[in-house]
Amino acid sequence: MTRKLGIAVIGLGPAALPHSRSLIDLAGRVDVRYVASRSQERLDAYRAQFPFPGTTDIDAVLADEAVEAVIVLTPPASHRDVGTRCLAAGKHVLVEKPLELTVARGEELVAAARRAGKAFGVVLQHRFRPASLRLKAALDGGELGTVEAGLLQVPWWRPQSYYDEPGRGTMARDGGGVLLTQAIHSFDLFRSLVGVSKVVAAQVRTTSLHRMETEDYVGALLETGSGAPATLVTTTAAHPGHPERIEIIGSKGHAALVGGRLQLSFLDGRSEVVEAEGNTGSGANIMDFPHDAHRAVIADFLDAIEAGRDPVVTGEEALTSQRWIDAILAAGRG
CATH class of the missing domain: 3.40.50.720 (NAD(P)-binding Rossmann-like Domain)
Structure with a gap:
């Protein structure tokens, strides 16, 4: 400017x-x-x-x-x-x-x-992390071939003291639990990479590790935009908290995005690594991550x-991710 x-x-x-x-x-x-x-x-x-x-x-x-x-x-x-x-x-x-x-x-x-x-x-x-951008480029450019399967895991931890703060984990303040409040970043990134076209089945639970109104565990079987199978597991009950993980199996190679670190492994023998900038806030210290991606946003x-253009993540994009979150939660509670 x-x-x-x-x-x-x-x-x-x-x-x-x-x-x-x-x-x-x-x-x-x-x-x-x-x-x-x-x-x-x-x-x-x-x-x-x-x-x-x-x-x-x-x-x-x-x-x-x-x-x-x-x-x-x-x-x-x-x-x-x-x-x-x-x-x-x-x-x-x-x-x-x-x-x-x-x-x-x-x-x-x-x-x-x-x-x-x-x-x-x-x-x-999460869409703005260097590793996320490289993975999107690899998918968009056909480097991984056809998407054959996907995996999204968010094995985070939040202590009970986190949910004891006024309004935490309530529908009135947060609107939902782990999927809408914590895992939304990874889910939105996953959806932006491979799409979601169907919720096949889901489970929604509040484990005995927390006293809270909303869920702290969500598992789901999904179909990607191309119809490939995908598995989702998100929780804030996995002590002490571990980096989120996205894996994509392609016809030409495999991608593993763990936190902010990307490993690309191609069937022709090539490999590539994009290192992470830092931690991801997966444990009790919710702000334990660098601010690089926020600066990029x-x-x-x-x-x-x-x-005079739209930002990369528009309101419509956020709505699409939230609609699929609602569909997963509805399938699990139904």
């Missing part, structure tokens, strides 16, 4: 950490006009770490014409209302995952963005505003 874009952040929960580090890295492109929270205590704690101006007055943020875009990091139950207010005030919007509690609420937010004609993106940053959002 030839000038800095005026931007604000609304919501200062844990997700604010990688976003704030990213905004510092992107200081040449953005002017952070405000960070906003309803909680003065949370705002004070945040400003002890980061230099951005703070406020508890959301109306003032939205009334400021110098704010051209807003990153919405509030809990999922508020995304529709906060996002719609931002759009109505003429702001571009980047919202954290999941899009909303329900598909219906998400559809209202996406429709509001289309009516407003503003850039609207969703933070599903925000940079793409800025590029989209500048070019």
Whole structure:
């Protein structure tokens, strides 16, 4: 960009950490006009770490014409209302995952963005990891041949103390459990790589390791976009937590994406490795991962505003992943 874009952040929960580090890295492109929270205590704690101006007055943020875009990091139950207010005030919007509690609420937010004609993106940053981009290129370029089978595993861990925080693991605040809240990143990436066309069968459980309203285990048999079989297993009950895993069996080779590390093994004897940038937040420390992919999401959002195009992960893309998550959960609970 030839000038800095005026931007604000609304919501200062844990997700604010990688976003704030990213905004510092992107200081040449953005002017952070405000960070906003309803909680003065949370705002004070945040400003002890980061230099951005703070406020508890959301109306003032939205009334400021110098704010051209807003990153919405509030809990999922508020995304529709906060996002719609931002759009109505003429702001571009980047919202954290999941899009909303329900598909219906998400559809209202996406429709509001289309009516407003503003850039609207969703933070599903696993698509932006270098290994993910290389795997997509290998699939799109036919290097792996025909997709014959797929595997998605998210064997993460969250202690009970995580779910003891107010609203954690509830339908009213989060809209769902492991599949919508934690594994959505990996599921969205998997779907973007090979597609999903059918839920064959599913199991949904809350294990004895957690006291919570929503599920901490989901298993499913799926069909990819081409009709190939795929297996999904996601949980937050796998102590101490292990990197997520995507495997794709192709007619010309095999891909194993473990955390952020990709191993490509071709039938002609060639192999290739893309190393990971760091950990993935699979254990009790939920923020134990580098912010590189978040920075890439925000940079793409800025590029989209500048070019007048959609971000890579649009509201419609996020809705598609959430609809399939709903279908898996419905099959398991049915």
